[in-house]
Amino acid sequence: MTQPRGSAAKSAALSAALSGAVDLSALKARADAAQRPTAPPARPAGDGPPRPGGEGEAVIDVTEATFQAEVVERSLRQLVVVDLWAEWCGPCKQLSPVLERLAAESGGAWVVAKVDVDANPRIAQLFGAQSIPTIVAIAGGQPVDAFSGALPEPEIRKWISSLLDALRDKLPGIRDAEAAGGPVEEPEDPRFTEAEEAFERGDFAAAQAAYERILDVEPANELAKNALAQVKFTARAESADPDAVAKADADPADLAAQLDAADLEIAANEVEAGFKRLIDTVRRTAGEDRNKVREHLVALFDLFDPADDRVMKARRDLASALF
Numbered sequence: 001m002t003q004p005r006g007s008a009a010k011s012a013a014l015s016a017a018l019s020g021a022v023d024l025s026a027l028k029a030r031a032d033a034a035q036r037p038t039a040p041p042a043r044p045a046g047d048g049p050p051r052p053g054g055e056g057e058a059v060i061d062v063t064e065a066t067f068q069a070e071v072v073e074r075s076l077r078q079l080v081v082v083d084l085w086a087e088w089c090g091p092c093k094q095l096s097p098v099l100e101r102l103a104a105e106s107g108g109a110w111v112v113a114k115v116d117v118d119a120n121p122r123i124a125q126l127f128g129a130q131s132i133p134t135i136v137a138i139a140g141g142q143p144v145d146a147f148s149g150a151l152p153e154p155e156i157r158k159w160i161s162s163l164l165d166a167l168r169d170k171l172p173g174i175r176d177a178e179a180a181g182g183p184v185e186e187p188e189d190p191r192f193t194e195a196e197e198a199f200e201r202g203d204f205a206a207a208q209a210a211y212e213r214i215l216d217v218e219p220a221n222e223l224a225k226n227a228l229a230q231v232k233f234t235a236r237a238e239s240a241d242p243d244a245v246a247k248a249d250a251d252p253a254d255l256a257a258q259l260d261a262a263d264l265e266i267a268a269n270e271v272e273a274g275f276k277r278l279i280d281t282v283r284r285t286a287g288e289d290r291n292k293v294r295e296h297l298v299a300l301f302d303l304f305d306p307a308d309d310r311v312m313k314a315r316r317d318l319a320s321a322l323f
Contacts, residue, residue, distance in 0.1 A: 057111060058100065058103040058104040058106070058108075058111055058112065059100045059103060059104070059111065059112045059114065060111060060112070060113055060114070061114050061116075062082070062113045062114065062115050062120075062123075063115075063119070063120055064120050064122055064123060067115075067120075067123060070113060071113050071138055072138070072141050073141075074111070074113075075138040075139050075140060075141055075142075075171075076140060076141060076171075077171060077172055077173045078108065078109065078110055078111060078171055078172075078173025078174065078177075079109065079110035079111075079137060079138070079139050079163060079164065079167055079171060079173070079174065080110065080111055080113050080137075080138040080139070081099060081103070081110060081111070081112050081113065081135060081136070081137050081138075081160075082113045082115060082123075082127075082135065082136040082137075082138060083095075083096055083099055083112050083113065083114045083115065083133065083135055084115050084117050084123070084124055084127065084129050084132050084133060084134040084135070084136070085114060085115070085116065085117065085132055085133050086116060086117050086118050086132055087116070087118070089132050089133060091132075091133055091149060091150035092132060092133045092150075094150045094218060094219055094220045095133045095135070095150040095151070095156075095220075096112075096114070096133070097217075097218060098153050098156060098218070098220070098221075099112050099135070099156065100112055102153075102156065102157065102160060106160075106177060107177040107178075107180060108173060108176065108177040108180075109164055109173060109174045109177035109178070110160065110163075110164065110173075110174070113138075117129070117132060127143070127146075129148070130148075131148055131149075132148075133148065133149065133150060134146065134147075134148045135147055135148070137163050139163075139167050139170065139171060140170060140171070144163070144166075144167070145159070145163060147159065150220055152220055152222055153220065153221065153222055153223075154222060191210065191213065191214050192214070192223070192224075192227075194210045195207045195210035195211050195214070195227065195231075198210060199231055199234075202238075204231055204232075204234060204235035204238070205235075207231045208228060208231050208232060208235070211224050211227050211228040211231060212228065215228065225302075226302070229299065229302040229303055230303065232299065233263065233266070233267075233299070233300070233303055236260075236263050237263045237264060237266070237267040240260035240261075240263050240264050241257070241260050242264075244257050244260035244261040244263075244264055245261040245264055245265065247261070248260070248261035248277070249261075252280075252281075252284065253284075255281070255285070255289055255292070255293070258277060258278065258281045258293070259278075259292075259293070259296050261274075261277060262274040262275075262277045262278045262296070262297075262300070263300075265277065266300055266303070271304075271310050272310055272314075274300065275297065275300070275310065275311075275313075275314035275317075276314075276317075278293055278296060278297040278300075279297070279314065279317045279318055279321050281293045282294055282297070282318065282321045282322065283321045290322075294318070294322070297314070297318060301314070301315065
């Protein structure tokens with residue numbers, strides 16, 4: 001298997017191909033014929049012992065021998081999200097922790113069924129998975145949707161929410177979880193607590209280092225990405241020359257003053273002025289100076305919603321200035 005390219009079209013095609021087209025009973029015959037259960041797949045180092053599928057489990061490890069009971073039969077009551085993964089797969093290590101955390105938050109509305117494709121190749125073949133990670137939603141004993149590749153957490157949340165909405169009247173586990181109080185409160189993440197406490201006491205270097213450690217493990221963690229951008233900006237704005245705007249206006253060639261002035265304008269909510277200042281500087285500069293200004297401006301974009309009209313206009317203006 002090869003790792004996926006993350007194509008949305010490919011994921012849509014996979015979803016369409018799987019929906020209602022896979023006979024999951026094929027594995028039941030193999031499981032019934034087995035003399036003894038297959039040994040559970042090995043977990044990555046440091047990931048703890050294999051997880052059985054007891055009541056209340058948010059994450060379970062599945063083999064060919066247990067697939068019928070843990071996936072097919074369980075899916076008659078609650079949504080089961082099958083995670084086809086392998087220890088050597090980099091994107092799997094980004095995606096799996098997100099799925100596991102969101103399943104734990106659901107209060108039993110859905111579970112993650114993890115399948116090591118190296119130890120259980122027939123399951124991957126059953127789904128026709130051409131790359132990993134491949135994620136398949138099972139409800140009522142049949143696949144209902146799927147995607148491949150490590151999607152960002154907001155997209156995964158949206159995908160799960162749409163499935164739960166569509167299946168609420170069909171799977172009693174979803175209704176029971178909601179009746180019991182809905183999703184459980186997410187436990188406080190000590191990694192974020194460390195970063196937030198450092199930020200609050202003004203130790204921006206420690207806060208930056210804490211968020212960077214999170215991203216080393218979870219490169220797709222959008223919350224950590226956004227927080228890191230905020231920390232870097234705040235550190236720059238705090239240390240900027242308070243007279244930078246006046247100096248920049250007096251000397252357009254003073255590159256450091258232009259960068260500091262833009263940060264101060266953004267901090268004062270003069271967003272358009274800050275963006276325009278740097279775009280004008282891009283037009284006046286070349287080589288390494290131009291690239292430095294461009295990178296500074298792009299980092300400022302990360303502080304805002306990509307759909308923000310001010311960001312969209314500034315991106316267009318930047319493209320015009322560069323080309």
